[in-house]
Amino acid sequence: MDLAKKDLKYIWHPCSQMKDYEALPPIIIDRGKGIYLYDVDGKEYIDIVSSWWCNLLGHCNEKINDSIKKQLDKLEHVIFANFSHGPAISLCEELSDIIPKGLTKFNFSDNGSASVECALKMAFQYMHQTGKPRKKRFMCLSEGYHGETIGALSVGSMDLYASIYKPMLMDTIHIEAPDCYRCSYGKCRNTCGAECFEHAEKAFEQYAEETCAIIIEPLLQGSAGMRIYPPIYLKKLDTLCKQYDVLLIVDEIATGFGRTGKMFACDYAQITPDIMCLSKGLTGGYLPMAITITTNKIYDAFYADYNEGKAFMHSHTYSGNPLGCSAALAVQKVLKEDNVLEKAAIRGKYLHQKLWENLMDHPNVGEIRNIGLINAIELVTDKKKIGFDPRLRIGYQIYKSALQEGLLLRPLGNVLYFNPPLIINEDEIDKAVERCMAAIRKIL
Ligand SMILES: *Cc1c(COP(=O)(O)O)cnc(C)c1O
Numbered sequence: 001m002d003l004a005k006k007d008l009k010y011i012w013h014p015c016s017q018m019k020d021y022e023a024l025p026p027i028i029i030d031r032g033k034g035i036y037l038y039d040v041d042g043k044e045y046i047d048i049v050s051s052w053w054c055n056l057l058g059h060c061n062e063k064i065n066d067s068i069k070k071q072l073d074k075l076e077h078v079i080f081a082n083f084s085h086g087p088a089i090s091l092c093e094e095l096s097d098i099i100p101k102g103l104t105k106f107n108f109s110d111n112g113s114a115s116v117e118c119a120l121k122m123a124f125q126y127m128h129q130t131g132k133p134r135k136k137r138f139m140c141l142s143e144g145y146h147g148e149t150i151g152a153l154s155v156g157s158m159d160l161y162a163s164i165y166k167p168m169l170m171d172t173i174h175i176e177a178p179d180c181y182r183c184s185y186g187k188c189r190n191t192c193g194a195e196c197f198e199h200a201e202k203a204f205e206q207y208a209e210e211t212c213a214i215i216i217e218p219l220l221q222g223s224a225g226m227r228i229y230p231p232i233y234l235k236k237l238d239t240l241c242k243q244y245d246v247l248l249i250v251d252e253i254a255t256g257f258g259r260t261g262k263m264f265a266c267d268y269a270q271i272t273p274d275i276m277c278l279s280k281g282l283t284g285g286y287l288p289m290a291i292t293i294t295t296n297k298i299y300d301a302f303y304a305d306y307n308e309g310k311a312f313m314h315s316h317t318y319s320g321n322p323l324g325c326s327a328a329l330a331v332q333k334v335l336k337e338d339n340v341l342e343k344a345a346i347r348g349k350y351l352h353q354k355l356w357e358n359l360m361d362h363p364n365v366g367e368i369r370n371i372g373l374i375n376a377i378e379l380v381t382d383k384k385k386i387g388f389d390p391r392l393r394i395g396y397q398i399y400k401s402a403l404q405e406g407l408l409l410r411p412l413g414n415v416l417y418f419n420p421p422l423i424i425n426e427d428e429i430d431k432a433v434e435r436c437m438a439a440i441r442k443i444l
Pocket of ligand 1: 111112113114145146147148217222223251252253254279280
């Protein structure tokens with residue numbers, strides 16, 4: 001039996017209608033190098049989505065490989081309660097230099113959703129232990145995405161992932177998010193004053209007294225279709241949170257480590273959130289690891305004699321895994337020594353220019369928006385910003401056609417996007433854009 005058939009015999013793939021695999025069997029990948037993946041027949045694919053946004057510095061990166069190999073021969077894992085190890089400590093030291101000032105305490109877990117759950121519990125317990133037990137609820141933005149466990153789903157508002165589970169979810173407050181492409185104030189994201197922030201102001205007036213925290217994806221609502229909004233929104237939110245004593249949780253799982261052009265999206269607004277969630281690029285996309293980072297203010301509310309019962313009783317078996325830490329340490333080293341962000345800034349402009357030249361005149365292209373190396377192409381039926389009927393599955397058609405061209409492009413509904421490893425070079429960008437154009441030509 002060939003591998004694809006065997007795969008379907010056993011495996012229930014993530015986020016998939018398995019019936020689709022009858023027509024398009026899984027692609028069995030044999031190896032990767034840089035931005036490329038190769039299947040078992042030797043066919044090449046450009047990984048333009050960084051394998052779900054996590055591969056930061058290319059596949060099979062020698063420096064990351066070496067770091068993990070060295071660690072592997074010393075210690076693969078150890079319980080992280082009462083025990084610790086060099087790689088975790090060094091990693092926190094390294095990250096301390098690049099995260100927003102004031103974030104000082106690191107709580108390890110093993111995936112993005114888990115780091116969000118940790119942040120929510122931390123915020124809730126903080127209010128409970130500082131004499132504000134009425135502050136129990138969470139706020140979030142519409143179209144937000146924070147993972148797919150029950151708590152994370154509760155603060156997400158993408159119906160695609162959440163609607164069926166609503167009876168299981170927490171009762172959270174959803175604030176209408178910025179929608180810059182279809183701005184109802186007739187403004188433009190580069191010059192506006194975040195007029196849409198009034199939705200947040202109203203929600204805070206009404207609900208802040210019962211709210212412990214708000215969670216957001218800073219500047220980029222990834223899963224919603226790479227929706228980009230301006231830093232001024234973040235600044236205003238930071239101020240509002242302080243005014244109403246609501247904690248600000250910033251989910252930088254997708255935006256962290258240079259994806260938006262700066263090390264963190266928060267840096268555009270020069271804010272320090274109360275809690276920050278990191279994962280994805282943290283290990284370069286090598287090993288599942290996440291960190292929830294917070295301030296002394298929050299940490300101190302948990303610090304007491306044991307019998308006061310104030311400890312944060314939260315744990316994961318693989319918290320602080322040394323192999324993950326060794327990968328993350330190598331990532332930090334490469335980011336620094338190879339000036340990755342500076343180079344990516346130049347390539348980001350190049351990629352945007354390329355896409356603009358090739359696609360902006362296309363009748364079905366509504367907007368090409370970008371931040372850092374991330375570029376998103378919003379497909380519309382005409383220039384009046386009307387999207388395609390989701391049942392046509394235009395994105396999926398283009399996905400299949402791109403695969404034939406050797407490009408792993410995985411649209412979000414009607415939005416095609418590029419979110420490549422930061423090490424992509426100009427020739428590779430040219431190749432990827434050509435393949436994307438060919439795929440689009442076949443479908444539209
Ligand atoms: C991917 C993602 C998550 C969830 O991370 P998992 O590791 O898939 O659980 C949460 N928030 C954002 C913004 C993400 O992009």
